[in-house]
Amino acid sequence: MDIIIALVVGAAAGGVLHYLQPGRASRGAALAPVLGALVGALVWMILTWVGLTTLDPWLWLVSFAAPFVVVPATLAILARTRASHDAAERVRLGIA
8 A cells, every 4th residue: 555655756756857857848748747656656566576565764765766767867868859750850841
């Protein structure tokens, strides 16, 4: 049941990072919060499978910090990819 806390923290981190990262006009508003929730829950799940319990602070720290690391990197890659794809598409269509 405590995994819900990791989901909420990850979604909140993704929501904040959506507005802090450039290029938000080229992606949906739900992408970053969903990605943050997914990363937080995935890290929580993996660490519990490894054997950590809710009494171990590493479970909490890593599952809360992972979205703050993964989401900005993913959003930066997506923004760069989208910008280069849009530029290539403009050239292909002759809209430059």
